[in-house]
């Protein structure tokens with residue numbers, strides 16, 4: 001759980017899904033072909049460099065308890081950057097809301113309710129587009145291709161470590177929802193059931 005920060009000041013950005021949507025319009029079949037290739041990862045940070053971003057990886061579990069992909073988080077001084085990499089067949093095609101939830105527990109795969117509400121949802125309204133938001137769990141939607149694969153990169157000013165970080169005592173979870181997040185309505189933007197979960201601990 002977070003305490004001292006100001007969620008309203010947090011900025012989040014979405015890069016890959018928009019590009020993927022544009023590409024899909026330009027070269028539909030070519031993109032589908034690309035999506036079947038193994039997700040590419042950035043080169044690992046050089047350990048000897050002082051201040052190198054801390055990297056954290058975790059598998060994404062679906063409602064059957066199967067691993068469908070992984071998240072990879074790099075934690076910088078002022079922002080974290082997270083890749084969401086899911087293989088073919090992982091998700092229903094289309095947009096999906098994703099959020100950081102408050103507890104790092106994905107063991108109840110049917111509903112993933114042990115991950116609780118959004119990080120610090122009680123201190124701020126949900127929604128990147130809500131005038132009284134966002135909360136610290138809010139993230140842009142990701143887009144699953146026609147084959148169910150996802151390659152997306154999002155950022156958040158919610159820290160990975162340190163005071164109020166995602167890797168606090170009870171951890172956190174990255175939850176993937178069945179539907180897209182409208183970024184406005186309460187409590188979760190109409191994103192629907194929880195269909196994927198990754199422990200951050």
Ligand SMILES: [Cu+2]
Pocket residue numbers: 098099100101175177188191
């Ligand atoms: Cu959520």
